[in-house]
Amino acid sequence: MVSFEPLLRPTSSGLYCDAGDFYVDPTRPVDRAVVTHAHSDHARWGCRRYLSAAPGEHLLRMRMNDDAEFQFLPYGESISIGGVRVSLHPAGHMLGSAQVRLEHRGKIAVVTGDYKLGRDLTCQSWEPVRCHLLVTETTFGLPIYRWPSPESVREEINAWWRRCRDEGKCCVLYGYAVGKSQSLLAGLDTTLGKIFTHGAVEKGVQAYRRSGVELPETHYVGAVEGKQDWSGAMVIAVPSAHGSAWMKRFGRVSTAMASGWMAVRGSRRRRAMDRGFVVSDHVDWQSLLVAVDQCDPETVWATHGYTAAVARYLNENGRNADELDSGGRREGDEDATADAAESAS
Amino acid sequence: MIRFAELYNELDSTTKTNEKIASMVRYFAGADHSDAAWATYFLSGNKLRRLVPTSLLRVWAAEQAEIPQWLFEESYQAVGDLAETFSLVVPPGTTTTDESLTHWVEHRLMPLRSMSDVEQHAAVLQIWNETPARLRLVVMKLVTGSFRVGVSKRLVTRAIAGHTGIPADVISHRLMGDFDPSAESFASLIDPEIQDTVPSKPYPFCLAHPIDNEKGPEVLGEASDYLAEWKWDGIRGQVIRRSGQTFLWSRGEELMENRWPEIESAAESLPDGTVIDGEILAAIPAGTVLPFAQLQRRIGRKKVGKKLLTEVPVVFHAFDVMEHHGEDVRALRLVDRRARLDELLCSIDHPHLKATELIDGESWDAWADIRTTSRQRNAEGLMLKRKDAPYDVGRVRGTWWKWKVAPYTIDAVLIYAQKGHGRRSGLFTDYTFALWDDGQLVPFAKAYSGLNDQEIRKVDQFVRKNTNDSFGPVRSVTPTLVMELAFEGLQRSGRHKSGVATRFPRIVRWRHDKRPQDANALADLLELLPED
Numbered sequence: 001m002v003s004f005e006p007l008l009r010p011t012s013s014g015l016y017c018d019a020g021d022f023y024v025d026p027t028r029p030v031d032r033a034v035v036t037h038a039h040s041d042h043a044r045w046g047c048r049r050y051l052s053a054a055p056g057e058h059l060l061r062m063r064m065n066d067d068a069e070f071q072f073l074p075y076g077e078s079i080s081i082g083g084v085r086v087s088l089h090p091a092g093h094m095l096g097s098a099q100v101r102l103e104h105r106g107k108i109a110v111v112t113g114d115y116k117l118g119r120d121l122t123c124q125s126w127e128p129v130r131c132h133l134l135v136t137e138t139t140f141g142l143p144i145y146r147w148p149s150p151e152s153v154r155e156e157i158n159a160w161w162r163r164c165r166d167e168g169k170c171c172v173l174y175g176y177a178v179g180k181s182q183s184l185l186a187g188l189d190t191t192l193g194k195i196f197t198h199g200a201v202e203k204g205v206q207a208y209r210r211s212g213v214e215l216p217e218t219h220y221v222g223a224v225e226g227k228q229d230w231s232g233a234m235v236i237a238v239p240s241a242h243g244s245a246w247m248k249r250f251g252r253v254s255t256a257m258a259s260g261w262m263a264v265r266g267s268r269r270r271r272a273m274d275r276g277f278v279v280s281d282h283v284d285w286q287s288l289l290v291a292v293d294q295c296d297p298e299t300v301w302a303t304h305g306y307t308a309a310v311a312r313y314l315n316e317n318g319r320n321a322d323e324l325d326s327g328g329r330r331e332g333d334e335d336a337t338a339d340a341a342e343s344a345s
Numbered sequence: 346m347i348r349f350a351e352l353y354n355e356l357d358s359t360t361k362t363n364e365k366i367a368s369m370v371r372y373f374a375g376a377d378h379s380d381a382a383w384a385t386y387f388l389s390g391n392k393l394r395r396l397v398p399t400s401l402l403r404v405w406a407a408e409q410a411e412i413p414q415w416l417f418e419e420s421y422q423a424v425g426d427l428a429e430t431f432s433l434v435v436p437p438g439t440t441t442t443d444e445s446l447t448h449w450v451e452h453r454l455m456p457l458r459s460m461s462d463v464e465q466h467a468a469v470l471q472i473w474n475e476t477p478a479r480l481r482l483v484v485m486k487l488v489t490g491s492f493r494v495g496v497s498k499r500l501v502t503r504a505i506a507g508h509t510g511i512p513a514d515v516i517s518h519r520l521m522g523d524f525d526p527s528a529e530s531f532a533s534l535i536d537p538e539i540q541d542t543v544p545s546k547p548y549p550f551c552l553a554h555p556i557d558n559e560k561g562p563e564v565l566g567e568a569s570d571y572l573a574e575w576k577w578d579g580i581r582g583q584v585i586r587r588s589g590q591t592f593l594w595s596r597g598e599e600l601m602e603n604r605w606p607e608i609e610s611a612a613e614s615l616p617d618g619t620v621i622d623g624e625i626l627a628a629i630p631a632g633t634v635l636p637f638a639q640l641q642r643r644i645g646r647k648k649v650g651k652k653l654l655t656e657v658p659v660v661f662h663a664f665d666v667m668e669h670h671g672e673d674v675r676a677l678r679l680v681d682r683r684a685r686l687d688e689l690l691c692s693i694d695h696p697h698l699k700a701t702e703l704i705d706g707e708s709w710d711a712w713a714d715i716r717t718t719s720r721q722r723n724a725e726g727l728m729l730k731r732k733d734a735p736y737d738v739g740r741v742r743g744t745w746w747k748w749k750v751a752p753y754t755i756d757a758v759l760i761y762a763q764k765g766h767g768r769r770s771g772l773f774t775d776y777t778f779a780l781w782d783d784g785q786l787v788p789f790a791k792a793y794s795g796l797n798d799q800e801i802r803k804v805d806q807f808v809r810k811n812t813n814d815s816f817g818p819v820r821s822v823t824p825t826l827v828m829e830l831a832f833e834g835l836q837r838s839g840r841h842k843s844g845v846a847t848r849f850p851r852i853v854r855w856r857h858d859k860r861p862q863d864a865n866a867l868a869d870l871l872e873l874l875p876e877d
Contacts, residue, residue, distance in 0.1 A: 143412050144420045144433040263433065264424055265357065266770030270798065272360065309419050316413065 001322045002299050004133050007084070007102055008109045010301075010324055015111060015135065019104045020084035022051075024111045034086065036113025037097035038063050038178060051079075053088040055124065056096015058207040059178060075124065091115035092126035093281045094179030095208055101129050109133040110295060116280065117287040118150065121186035122213050128294035133301065135324065136291065137282065140260050141306035145284040147260070153279050154187035160256065160275055161192050165232035170250040174239040174273070175258045178204035179281055181236050182215060184258055188234060190216045197221065198237035198246075221249075242273065260284070292319065348375060349384060349446045350483040356494045365496060369504030378528035379447040385505065385534070386526035389498040392490040393450070396457040397465050399427060399489055405469060410434045422818055425770025428485035431473075438474040438481070450526075454487055498598075499739055509535040514738050517549045522598060544587040547594040548620060548667045548675065549738040553728060553745035562709050562729060562748055572679065572732055573704040573712050574664055575724040576747050578637045578833070579626040580644070584608065584661060584698075585668075586615040603648060608661045611698035618671030621686065622736075623663035623701065630660060630696035634723045636875060637848065638836035662701040663690060664728075667736055675736035682736065712748075719750045720875075725833065726750045752831040753873055754853060758861045759826040760786055762808040763819050765793070773808040773820065774801055778830060778850075780843065782867040786824055789843035789870065790832070795852030827859040828852050835873060843867055845874065 003009070006018035014026040022032040029046030036042050036052075038059035043052070047068060052060050054072040061070070073079060075098065078087035088098035093114040100111040110131040117126050157173070164171045175181045177200035185205065188195060195218050197205060202220040209215060221235065230250045239257060241247060260280025261267040268276035283291060292300060292314065300321040302310045307323040314321035355368040369388070373381050407417040412434070421430045444453075453472065457465055469488075476484055486492040502520060506513035519534050522545060556562050565571065581596040582605075591612040593601045603609075605625060615621075627640035639657050643649060666686040667675050674682055683703075690700045704727065706712045716727050726749035734744035757778035765774030775793050779786035796804065807826060814821040831853045838846035847870075856863075 142420050142423055143410050143416060144424055144430065146433065146437075264771065265429055266425055266772075268358070274358070276358075306419075306423075309416060313413070313416060 002320060004107065004109060004299070007104045007107050008111075008133065008135070017081075017084055017102060017104075020081040020086070020102070022081055024100050025113065032081075034100050035060065036091065036100060036111065037093055039094070039114070039176075042113060051081075051086070053090075053096045053098035055211060056094075056098075058210045059094075059096055059204070062203065062207050089129050090124040090127050092117065092120055092123060094120075095123045095182070095211055095213060097123065097179075099126075099129055101131065107132050109135065110297075111135040112137055112291070114139070114282055115291070116283050117290060120150075120183050120281070122183045122208065122215070126291070128291065131295055131297050133299045134292060134295045134297035135301045135303060136288065136310075137304045138288065138302045138307050138310040139282045139305035140280060140284050141288055141302070141310040143285045145260060145263055145280075146286060147263075147280055147284045148278055150187070150279070153277055157184070157187065157256075157258070157277055158189040158192065160254070161189070161234055164254045165193055167254075168231040169252045169254045170230040170232070171234045172242075172247065172250060172253050172255045173234065173236050173258060173277075174242060174256065175201075175236065175279070177201050177238045178207070180258060180279070181205070181238075182208045182213070183281070184279065185215050185218065185236060186213075188216060193232045193234060194219060196224070196233055196235045198235070198241055200238050201236050221246075242271075346446050346449045346484070347440070347443045347480060348372065349380070350480045352384070353483045353486075353494055354479060356496055360495075362500065365500055366504045366507060369496070369501065370507045373505060373508040376446075378531040380445055382526045382528055382531035382534075383446050383450050385501060385520075385531065386524055387487065387492050388494070388496050388501045389520065389524065390493075391524065391526075392492055393454065393487060394458065395490060396454060396488050397469060401462065401465070402431065402469065402485075402489070403427075405466060406431050406435050409436065409470065409473060422764055423771050425764060425766040426491070428489050428491055429482055431485045432476075432478045432482035435473050435481070437477045440475060440477060440480060449484065450487065454484075457488070505535065509537070511535060511537055514549070517738055518546070521547045521549060522594070522600070544590055545585065545592045545600070547583045547585060547592070547598070548673075548736075550581065550583065550596055550622065551665070551737045551745055552740040553747040554740060554742055556729070556746050556748040558749070558751055562712070562746070565729065565746060568709045568712065569707050570732055571729045572683070573706060574701050574728045574730070575704065575719070575722065576726045576728045576749060577624045577626050577634060577662060577701075578723065578725045579624040579640055579662070582608075582623060582625050582661065583667075584612050584615070584619075584621050584623070584663070586612050586619045587617055587671075589617065591615075604643070604646060605659055605661075606649065606654070607659055607697040611661065611693075611695040614693040614695055614698075615689070616670065618668060619689065620666065620668035621661075621663045621689075622665040622667060623661050625659055626662055627657050628660040628662075630658060636723050636836065637834060659697070661698045663698065664701045665736060677735065678733045679730055679736075680732045716748065716750060752833055752849075753835070753847075754829055754831045755780070755870055756827055756829050756856055756859060756864045757790070758786055758824045758864045759804070759822065759828060760788060760824055761819050761821055762804070772801055772805045774805070776804070776828075776852075777819075778828065779824070780865050780867040780870055781862075782843075786861075787843050787867050789841065789845065789867065790830060790847045790850040792828075792830055792850045792852050795828075796855065800855055824861045827856040827861055827864050829854050829856055835870070837874065843870070845870060 008015055008017055013028050015024040022034055023030045024034045025036055025042045026033050032049045033047040034051045038056050043063055049069045051071045054074045057072045073088050075088055075090050078085050085103040087101045091097040091099045091113050093116055102109045108131040110129045114137050115126050119125055161171050175184050181201040182204055195216055197218045197220055199222055205218055255273040256275035256277055257271050257273050258277045258279040260282055262276030263278045298320060300314050300319050301324045303324040311321040311323045352368055352372045356365050403417055407414045420434050424430045457468055502517045503513050506516050583594040585592040591609050595601055627635040643657050666682050669685050687700050712727060719726050729746040729748055731744050737744050757780055759776050760779045761777035762773040763775040765772055777788050777791050779788045808820055808822055811823045812820045830850050832847035832850040834848040835845050
């Protein structure tokens with residue numbers, strides 16, 4: 001593995017910058033953390049100081065202790081930490097998600113965090129940042145993952161809602177509480193009916209609204225009083241609510257999961273839901289390769305997911321690539337994120 | 346073809362029987378006889394003979410996707426389904442016209458078989474160019490012969506019955522044996538008038554339900570309402586004697602020609618218009634039933650040599666009669682059918698064709714006692730059948746019951762894991778287990794079933810974190826997890842490292858309370874071997 005010290009090195013607590021004495025997305029409490037986005041597998045509790053992108057302020061504060069010290073940086077602006085120039089650039093994963101660019105003595109490293117290419121209705125789109133070292137996520141780093149266009153999936157979701165409404169059923173659409181749920185919400189056809197939210201989702205919706213993102217009107221399920229006719233309604237909930245007692249109130253339902261994992265039938269069927277929509281806030285195989293091309297790094301470190309396949313492929317195609325971790329992220333890990341958000345609420 | 350692909354998608358995305366039937370009924374209602382025939386053919390488990398070698402398809406797919414071959418294989422491992430991997434990895438095509446299922450099968454797929462490599466290559470690429478992912482999945486399922494969509498032949502039968510209003514049992518009987526996927530045969534399948542009698546046509550088998558060993562047979566009511574027989578571990582078969590010809594069908598509705606010559610020749614003494622149900626067993630004609638391992642030597646042999654015929658003779662143990670003197674007697678009570686069966690077999694008195702023994706007792710306690718001797722007799726337990734019940738079609742609850750003896754169990758250590766297929770694709774679900782022998786762990790059985798989804802996920806995570814080595818798709822893991830395995834029997838085997846092969850091994854429970862050193866030794870397993 002080519003060394004990029006003192007700019008960046010992997011440690012058991014996450015990526016560490018010796019020159020600036022800070023971590024990027026540390027996995028345990030440290031003094032100073034630069035955080036790519038507000039999902040709990042990236043933004044951990046217990047650090048003393050956090051630096052994150054300005055558009056994500058409300059989301060991060062919702063998740064964190066108030067006694068920590070926060071600094072929010074607009075996209076593209078840079079600050080110096082111990083002689084390292086640090087700037088944050090849109091990652092397109094969710095509101096306020098950022099790639100972290102580090103520059104020190106002429107060497108540039110970019111840590112993507114989670115990211116996707118293409119437009120999202122609720123956050124700024126990914127921008128390529130040229131660098132020497134690119135640390136990229138590879139959650140969906142196999143050629144079997146090829147996302148359909150978001151427009152076509154939005155149409156499928158609305159068509160499903162329309163059919164359920166005509167059959168007098170209630171739609172329950174599962175997505176991760178923060179990020180995915182709001183972008184799903186933004187794509188719904190509000191002329192079809194009323195939209196309801198699970199508690200964890202509603203908290204995210206409120207934080208998005210405070211951040212200035214316009215979203216369709218929602219009704220928090222927990223605030224519904226008296227008798228409610230759920231037929232024809234759309235409920236957005238976290239995956240862990242599936243099959244729980246909370247679901248009983250909706251009567252006849254059609255359930256669907258929105259996730260990149262739904263691209264493969266085995267994953268779809270394991271969920272035992274009526275529908276699976278392929279919607280992801282991560283890069284698929286093709287866009288991962290496009291991102292690498294556009295950032296044009298000498299070295300790539302692959303992290304989360306299919307690290308081995310991505311590293312080997314890049315090595316065979318003219319890049320110097322290494323696996324950062326082989327344990328990796330798998331299907332289901334992000335549910336844990338959603339669950340954590342739920343229990344925090 | 347788009348309609349058929351939609352049907353596949355609908356069947357694939359629901360686990361509810363009624364929705365599956367409704368989908369099929371809708372499909373049949375909108376399909377012409379020719380498409381309906383092919384749909385019936387595929388849905389009831391038939392496939393096309395191999396059209397294109399899958400090794401070539403894999404190479405072409407990697408080329409089309411512009412990825413190296415290893416990455417295609419890696420992708421296949423992650424998906425766990427070859428046809429689906431083709432549908433995901435190769436860039437999606439666009440449909441220009443919607444040709445019928447029949448057109449696809451007869452004019453685009455079946456001709457592939459007689460083409461040269463070069464022609465096949467061109468034809469397959471054209472198919473891929475014209476198919477978006479979902480359509481291509483179904484087309485490639487037909488091409489690779491892995492068309493399975495969680496529909497049993499019985500469900501297809503019910504759907505056709507629902508579509509036509511003809512009773513399911515009639516459809517079921519007409520569908521027995523080989524189904525020719527043509528418009529004409531579909532037309533006669535659903536013809537309300539004629540019932541053409543083909544001499545070889547078998548009856549649908551009556552199947553038994555298991556009795557919960559915890560609860561025992563008392564839940565069935567009075568013992569005096571039942572007959573008891575041994576539950577033999579052999580091959581279920583149906584012997585047909587009609588128009589001077591003999592047909593021997595397996596439960597998988599396969600004609601077993603020339604494989605059991607003793608039984609076929611014995612059946613020649615049966616009168617025309619006879620159909621009997623029973624079990625093919627390796628047995629000395631005088632009586633003793635041999636272990637299943639012996640019968641296994643003859644299974645799969647298309648032709649049986651003289652030596653094997655002498656060493657492993659077989660006997661047809663008949664336990665029911667469906668047709669007697671050309672008359673369908675399935676509606677009679679079991680005791681009445683049994684009387685006819687006994688009389689019939691008595692009259693021909695053939696050593697290779699005999700009525701299975703009825704076990705005296707007529708009380709649950711007496712039968713429970715005698716059941717404990719099952720293993721000595723190479724039986725799996727007892728069968729309990731209601732005396733007054735007709736011969737039912739399929740697995741009808743309440744008429745036939747199997748009361749098996751408890752399986753053997755042993756605690757073993759998980760040492761290898763491999764990713765599963767289908768619903769379990771992408772997860773490590775196929776495990777190899779080992780037992781201790783002189784301080785070493787010796788692999789002895791593979792088990793795929795028995796854990797729930799949550800446990801499978803836990804083992805999956807364990808495997809990912811504790812892999813020491815990989816051999817192709819197989820991961821070798823740190824010996825840590827102990828599971829209790831159950832199996833039905835065991836035999837010596839030269840092909841297994843452990844020297845024994847177990848029958849139907851599966852996981853009973855995850856022994857969280859045991860450390861790997863607490864697992865059983867190979868010697869414990871060998872002790873269970875029957876005496877030679």
